[in-house]
Each structure stands twice: as structure tokens, then as C-alpha cells.
Amino acid sequence: MPIRERYSAVPSFWAATANPHPDLPLLDRDIETDVAIVGGGFTGLTTAHYLARSGVDCVVLEANDAGWGASGRNGGMAVLRYKCGWAALARDYGADTARLMFGALHDAIDSLQATITEYGIDCDFSRCGHITAAHGVKPLAALENDVRWLEREMGYEGASILTRSQTRRLTGTDEYVGAFLERRSGALHPLNYARGLAAAVATRVPVFVSSPVEGYRREASGFVLHTPRARVLARRIVVATNAYTGVFPLPNDLARRIVPVPSNIVATAPLPQSVVQDILPEGQIVTDSRRVNLYFRLSPDRRMVFGSRGHLSGSNEPWAFSHIEAAMRRVFPTLRDATIDYRWNGRVGFSLDYFPHVGSAEPGVYYAIGYSGRGVVLTHMAGKLLAAMLRGEAVDAGPLTQEPFKPIALHALYPLGIRLYTAYYRLLDARERTR
Numbered sequence: 100m101p102i103r104e105r106y107s108a109v110p111s112f113w114a115a116t117a118n119p120h121p122d123l124p125l126l127d128r129d130i131e132t133d134v135a136i137v138g139g140g141f142t143g144l145t146t147a148h149y150l151a152r153s154g155v156d157c158v159v160l161e162a163n164d165a166g167w168g169a170s171g172r173n174g175g176m177a178v179l180r181y182k183c184g185w186a187a188l189a190r191d192y193g194a195d196t197a198r199l200m201f202g203a204l205h206d207a208i209d210s211l212q213a214t215i216t217e218y219g220i221d222c223d224f225s226r227c228g229h230i231t232a233a234h235g236v237k238p239l240a241a242l243e244n245d246v247r248w249l250e251r252e253m254g255y256e257g258a259s260i261l262t263r264s265q266t267r268r269l270t271g272t273d274e275y276v277g278a279f280l281e282r283r284s285g286a287l288h289p290l291n292y293a294r295g296l297a298a299a300v301a302t303r304v305p306v307f308v309s310s311p312v313e314g315y316r317r318e319a320s321g322f323v324l325h326t327p328r329a330r331v332l333a334r335r336i337v338v339a340t341n342a343y344t345g346v347f348p349l350p351n352d353l354a355r356r357i358v359p360v361p362s363n364i365v366a367t368a369p370l371p372q373s374v375v376q377d378i379l380p381e382g383q384i385v386t387d388s389r390r391v392n393l394y395f396r397l398s399p400d401r402r403m404v405f406g407s408r409g410h411l412s413g414s415n416e417p418w419a420f421s422h423i424e425a426a427m428r429r430v431f432p433t434l435r436d437a438t439i440d441y442r443w444n445g446r447v448g449f450s451l452d453y454f455p456h457v458g459s460a461e462p463g464v465y466y467a468i469g470y471s472g473r474g475v476v477l478t479h480m481a482g483k484l485l486a487a488m489l490r491g492e493a494v495d496a497g498p499l500t501q502e503p504f505k506p507i508a509l510h511a512l513y514p515l516g517i518r519l520y521t522a523y524y525r526l527l528d529a530r531e532r533t534r
């Protein structure tokens with residue numbers, strides 16, 4: 100059986116406006132391959148794309164449809180920032196590492212764009228720019244440090260600070276005291292990107308849907324992976340299941356290395372011109388600087404798409420979205436009467452250091468997980484890194500590829516941990532807020 104939530108149970112705006120899903124087969128006969136990729140989201144598909152390009156034999160095994168997980172339900176924000184700011188990154192990991200990671204991130208969005216162009220994927224990709232909006236003077240000071248670091252160390256002119264009035268003009272809200280504008284960031288329709296990538300990759304390597312890997316075992320020649328109808332004999336495995344790792348208990352400890360945290364999004368009905376003309380007039384996407392952050396953008400048909408930390412139950416019932424709708428109406432008072440057309444959620448895979456981790460869990464078993472809500476660009480970087488690792492090349496992406504990346508102590512208590520941290524972070528965010 101495919102995993103619990105069927106795709107049809109995710110009533111997202113993206114699903115309602117998506118291109119038809121590609122007609123992909125399910126695995127119904129035993130096969131052999133070099134690399135079996137478990138998970139058909141951005142990570143698995145990008146890895147397959149780069150492996151196929153290098154002539155490495157691989158297959159993708161997806162439990163549901165391509166893009167069923169977070170990849171098809173996210174905010175579609177291709178953000179050129181790690182969770183940790185640039186100046187803090189240089190302070191904590193050294194300037195060389197921060198420079199390396201700057202280069203890797205920009206390379207990843209350029210490669211993502213090149214892939215969309217190469218395959219002609221119809222997913223509304225644009226380099227619209229991203230705003231990190233500061234909820235107080237302290238976070239704004241950190242953003243100012245980032246701009247100074249980028250100018251000094253990278254000679255980069257794509258980022259700048261917005262004053263309070265510039266922020267108000269570009270976002271359409273008076274909520275923020277200033278902001279960091281990154282002009283090279285982009286946006287896309289995430290489900291159309293996932294489906295387009297799956298269709299394109301499937302012309303090069305087999306992509307199987309409705310084919311959950313229910314377990315695997317090591318044998319002398321590699322691994323035998325079990326799906327409901329057939330087996331795969333593979334020399335190596337890539338686990339690309341991120342926050343949905345552990346839905347099927349595979350014989351490794353990867354599910355315990357990250358924490359799955361729900362994120363909820365709402366989309367309004369198309370907004371009247373009189374309302375929308377003052378909101379995001381230049382089309383940027385926004386994430387704010389809160390620890391429990393708010394993120395928002397307009398859809399191509401002028402809906403407000405607004406998200407934040409979700410309800411732990413993972414419920415899709417309207418009550419589980421009331422805090423997000425309240426936040427949206429507070430940030431944008433002109434949306435007080437806006438109808439909500441879509442409510443949906445998904446799981447974000449958080450690592451303890453907020454970086455994704457790419458590596459090998461045991462001989463022959465590779466992974467890339469823990470994007471911490473920044474996966475649109477970082478999955479592309481991870482897919483490239485995984486393909487390089489599988490070709491036997493040395494890789495270095497700073498903390499993304501450094502060991503140790505271990506199981507989290509007392510992992511089973513994570514629902515309680517999320518509650519406590521969310522309450523604590525909300526308190527810190529409220530104390531930092533400057534009007």
C-alpha cells in the first residue's frame with residue numbers, strides 16, 4: 100500500500116492548478132540496478148537527473164506520486180540564504196567555508212534554472228527576488244551584517260538592506276522594521292516543477308510510482324529492496340525521503356537524525372485589484388526573520404499564499420489553520436474579509452543545526468535529509484553532491500557534508516520537544532518584536 104496520506108488528500112492550491120501528473124509505472128517485476136533511489140521528490144529526482152547524465156544506472160522508487168511529499172506542497176520559494184545568516188556562518192564555520200557555501204548555493208540555483216530550461220519544464224520559474232523581513236531591530240542588525248559580509252568577502256551586489264518605508268512599499272505591510280533583499284532568489288510552482296522533472300528524468304531512467312520500499316536487506320552483491328509487488332537488486336541505495344523518512348521503517352537510523360515538523364499554508368481567493376495593488380507590487384517572495392517564521396507570496400492569479408508552522412496533529416481541518424489565518428489578517432489588515440480557498444500542510448525535516456546533511460549512513464547507503472524548510476534550492480545542491488559521491492568523487496559543502504550527523508538523543512520525545520521549542524521561540528520572537 101502507498102503511504103497513509105494519499106495525494107488527493109492534500110487539497111493544495113498547487114494540486115488544483117498543476118499540469119497532469121506524468122504517466123509513470125509502478126514496479127511489478129523484479130529488476131537490477133546500480134543505484135536504487137528511494138523517494139521521488141526534488142532530492143530523489145535531482146539525484147537521478149545527475150546520475151543519468153553521468154551514465155550511472157539508477158531507478159527511482161516513489162511510494163505515492165512524484166512530488167507527493169513536501170516537494171509538491173511547499174511555498175515554491177527558491178531562497179538564496181541558509182537558515183543561518185552569512186555573517187554568522189563565517190563566524191561559526193570560518194570565512195573559507197562561508198565563501199564555499201555561498202558559491203555552492205548560487206551554483207545550485209543556476210543549475211536548477213538550467214535544468215528547468217534544458218527540460219522545458221513549465222513551472223513559472225522566475226528570479227523575482229526574496230525579502231527577509233525583520234520583525235525587530237536586533238534581527239535587522241544581523242541582516243545588515245550579512246549585507247556587509249557579502250559585499251566585503253564576495254564582492255556581491257545582489258543583496259541590500261531595505262529601510263522601513265522601502266520594506267512597507269515592497270511588502271505592503273507595516274509589520275516590519277526593515278529587510279534584507281536578495282535579488283537573485285526565485286520562485287516556482289513546486290508541483291509543476293516536481294512533475295516536469297519526473298517526466299523528464301523518466302525519459303532517461305525508470306521512475307516508479309505507487310512503489311513504496313517497505314524494507315531492504317544487505318546481501319553479498321548489494322541490497323535487496325522490497326516493494327509490494329516486486330524486488331529491486333541494487334548495489335547502492337539513496338534515501339531521499341526527508342521528513343517522510345520513517346513512514347516505512349527502513350533498517351537504518353536516518354529517521355532519528357531529523358525531526359519532522361508540520362508546516363501549514365493557506366491560499367486566498369484571487370484578490371481584487373484594489374486590494375492586491377499595494378501588496379508585493381514588484382513580485383518578491385517573503386520570509387520573515389522570526390524563529391517561527393511567516394512566509395508569503397502572491398500566486399500568478401493574485402492569491403495571497405501564506406504559511407507558517409503547522410498544527411502538530413497534521414490535521415487539514417480549518418481549525419488547524421486558524422492561527423495562520425489570524426497572522427495573515429494581522430500582517431495584511433486589507434485581507435480581513437478575504438476568503439480562504441485552500442488549506443494544506445506538509446512535513447518539514449529539521450536537523451539540529453538547520454543544515455541539510457548529505458552523506459553515507461553505512462557502506463552503500465547514502466542520504467540527503469534535513470533541509471529545515473529551505474529545500475527548493477538545497478535539494479538541487481544535494482542531488483548534485485549525492486551524484487558526485489556515488490561517482491566516487493570527494494565532496495565538500497562545509498557543514499552539509501561534514502560528520503558527525505548522528506541520531507538525536509531522546510528522539511521519540513520529539514512531539515513534546517516541538518511544542519516546548521515552538522512556545523519558547525514564539526516568546527523570544529515576541530520579545531524581539533519592535534514596532
Ligand SMILES: Cc1cc2nc3c(=O)[nH]c(=O)nc-3n(C[C@H](O)[C@H](O)[C@H](O)COP(=O)(O)OP(=O)(O)OC[C@H]3O[C@@H](n4cnc5c(N)ncnc54)[C@H](O)[C@@H]3O)c2cc1C
Nearest residue numbers: 138140141142162168169170173174176312445473474475
Ligand atoms: C508546507 C511546506 C512549505 C515549504 N516551503 C518551502 C519554500 O518555500 N522554500 C524552500 O526552499 N523549502 C520549502 N519547504 C521545504 C521543501 O519543500 C523540502 O525541503 C523539499 O521539498 C524536500 O524534498 P525531498 O525530495 O527531500 O523530500 P519530499 O519532497 O518530502 O519527498 C520525499 C518522498 O519520499 C517518499 N517516500 C517516503 N518513504 C518512502 C519509501 N519507503 N519508499 C518510497 N518512497 C518513499 C514520499 O512519498 C515523498 O514523496 C517547505 C516544506 C513544506 C512542508
